Amino acid sequence: MCKFCHKKWQCAYISILQSHLANECTDCPEEIQNYWLRFIAAKDSLDDDDSASIASSTDSNKKRKVASND
Numbered sequence: 001m002c003k004f005c006h007k008k009w010q011c012a013y014i015s016i017l018q019s020h021l022a023n024e025c026t027d028c029p030e031e032i033q034n035y036w037l038r039f040i041a042a043k044d045s046l047d048d049d050d051s052a053s054i055a056s057s058t059d060s061n062k063k064r065k066v067a068s069n070d
C-alpha cells in the first residue's frame with residue numbers, strides 16, 4: 001500500500017511501488033518523486049552504461065591504432 005495516496009495493490013512488488021511513486025502518485029512529495037525517478041533512471045542506465053562503455057572503448061582503440069599507423 002502506498003503510504004502517500006493510500007493506493008492498494010493485490011500483489012505488492014517493490015518495483016511497482018517505486019514506479020508508482022516516481023510516475024503516478026499524486027500525493028507523494030516532489031522530493032520523494034524525484035528520488036525514485038533518479039533511482040529508476042540510475043538502475044536503467046546501469047545496463048546501458050555497460051554496453052555503451054565497451055562499444056566506445058573499442059571504438060577509441062580502433063581510432064588510436066589507425067592514428068598510430070599513419
Ligand SMILES: [Zn+2]
Pocket residue numbers: 002003004005006007020021024025026027028
Ligand atoms: Zn501513491
